[in-house]
Amino acid sequence: MSKRLIMQIALPVFIESALMMADSIIHVIWVGHLLGGLAVAAIGACFPIILAFAAIAGGAARVATTPILQHFQAKNKEKMQTYVNLSWSFGVCLVVIMTAGGYFSSRSLLALFGTPEAVIGLAGGYLRIMMLGFAVMYLSFLTVSMLRGVGNVVARMLFVAISIVGNLVLVPLFIEGTGPFPKWGLNGVAIAALIVSVIAIIVSLWYIRRRVKGLLTRPTGWQFNGKLMAAFLPAGMPVFMQQLMLALGYACILFFVNPFGSDAIAVFYVTSRIDSIAAMPSIAVMIAISVLTGKTLQAGRFSEIPNLFRRGLIVNLPVVLLISLLCFFAPHFIMELFINDPNIVSIGIGYFRIVSLGYLLFSVLYVCNGIITGVGKSGIITLFSLASLVVVRVPAAAFLTQAGFKVNGVWLAILASFVALAACSLFYYLFGSWKKGWKMTVMESSGMKS
Template sequence: MAATRKSRDLTQGDVFAHMARMVIPMCLGIVAMMAVGVVDAYWVGQLGTAQQAAVQFVFPVNMAVMSIAIGLGAGAASVVARAAGRGSHDRTRRLATDSVVLSFALVIVTSAVGITIIDPLFTLMGATDAMMPHVRDFMQIWFAGIVFIVGPMIASNILRALGDAIVPSVIMVLAAILNMALDPLMIFGWGPVPALGVQGAAAATLISNMVVFVIAMAILIFREKIMDLSWPGWNELLWNWREIARVGIPASGSNMISPIAMSIAFASMARFGEGAVGGLGVAMRVEAFAIIPFFAMSACIGPIAGQNGGAGMTDRVREAFFKSFLFCAGWGLAMAVLLFAFGGMLAGLFLPSAEGRAVAELYWRIVPFTVMGYGIAMVASAGFNGLGRPLQGISLNAIRGFVLLAPLSWVIGSVYGSTGVIAGIGAANGLMAVLGVIYTLRFAPLTADNGKQRPVAPKPASAE
């Protein structure tokens, strides 16, 4: 066990080798999870238009709740990685345990509240009478089992914080395979299994995540021996929860910035017709697949920065940021060349209208050459979270989303039409690349911020 833990010590060995070892399996996990959404949409689409619309309609609410879980995961990874970097095994165990407990407590409250507000919430959002029964069927099961969906995410973040990238990726792939295998069985039924329709899609997600939840918790408890089941006392428990939330809450907010900013860009494009919106949507979806390594790198740099920052190795933290930025630049340019070359063919495959094809092709000829700026913002933000400095991270994402992308796409689009919207997105990414690199490598503090020192209870006075 000691040898295994030592082999995953991110404060030793080549920094980029650690990155590569963690990013490659993480990419596979992300691809697998993206595939689940495609498969779900296909099978539910066989049930009918109302059912498919209902499952697509719940997506924003699901993502909002999952953003909270992502934030909790970032907070857990940050405190655990910094404690591991300091070599404090007892403190690492305590923080890992309290992270899991906090996530369970919040998720149980979210589940109870969510089930009670399904009807008013989705009615307010505009769900039709035809959609509401299917929305209710899906969300009742989803909210009831959300602890099993969030649990593996928290466990995976803790494992990555300890330097293990393989097991979290295996967990993601296994959950995806089980979900995709269970979808047709639970939706349409077979043998003794009844056809559950939309409920079956939710049940497939729940069952697959229950399986990997048990596996993930068993690994934390029996292999890593990282769970401390002793009672720490309210003072220490609340103190640890506050430290986790100090990173987790800003990380949750940071995770929501890009979707909001892109919604504004879509609103700007909507002024120029449905075909233009369709072209922008397809272009961004293809781009999202092309930059999966950016998402993987952002998931991996936090533990690397956290462990090295916790150990006081700021030179290694700077090296991690620098090499991750180089990676974003290299990968982004490679994907830009491919999309530039094959954009016309892809547009013809996915888009029926000439206007949509023109918008998508123009997007792929411009934006991917600056998309490294998006990757740099993501990676820098995640690295700062790992250092316990979430305000730096959320600031970078806010600058890209609200100071650059949303205003530029709207203003330039007002002058040059759909071409201007695309130019605004590209300009925002390019400016973010320059600002992100200069700020992070020249001006940002790269030491770990461990918050206020945890108070130690005074020893009882000895009797005289």
């Protein structure tokens, strides 16, 4: 497998992810420079809750679109209409339940993680507005799932670009109340995000209606069928579990960060955005490796898997190394992109000096995960993620914060979990049970079994 082939698959994935990350980073930059560290901490306190709701929305959208796309591609209009009605009924009920639940429990959910009262006071209104936008969140995932289902990468990038431009313009206007716009402060960030998302959804649906004839079939009535829904619920589980693990990992660490005050919360939120940026090239390569592993196995070229592993590392490592060195040697510059508060910048420097070299482990972790996913063992990756959280990250954070390391103990626990997760994936790639089946198939294909 050539490096060029890996890049051909990974590059579009990376660009799309980078655009989506840019959209979220714009909010942090505007909030940090216009409202300060307490406002950034408020968004950071809300983040795991929003991620958990996004997990539900993303998984539900996948459940809704999978059967519709299958019957659309099979040109079975009757079956497609059945699932459109079912998905519509399911979606409306889900939106009502999640919106009401999220809105009325916002402050309780923030208090559950030990969020400081000063942060709750600012975060409560922001989170309630975001919860009112659950329907928008669900529809966003729905349109993205449809575009992904018909294989239109360019359109998805275009609509993310619309969101970036919209937030770049509207967020500061709604924060400061420039011209005819009201001054809403942090709540303005949530309102601007909802408005921009609605615009992007409308454009997306218009595009799908014009370019993919027959896919946007109108619902003709309410329909509930437990057996039909249960048959497709597993389709949404990978998306749900992936987002849920992110939310759980963030929430567990936030629980230990909260006692150190709003500045530490602000640092954790900003640095978690940088962690995501550092992981993006590796995740793009992981997806490429997964696709190529599947094709390699289908073609019976099993001996090429180790070569695919090496090529993945060669493509991935230089980019991750550059990001890691930049974060280690220029953390002051990175933090000041988001916020100018000297105390927050100082805590952020401590984070990067501890964690940033651990980014190099992403290269090994995600290349291994790409191969593991490609051979159909993705469940083990979720198990490793859960184990690294429960067995390593949480106990290490609890011990180190009480042992005198203070907030740096939390950062050390994050690094320890990176090491544990990479070690588990590498060990499974080298010695896991999947290799037994692979070796046996190699023997059969070469005639050694006979």
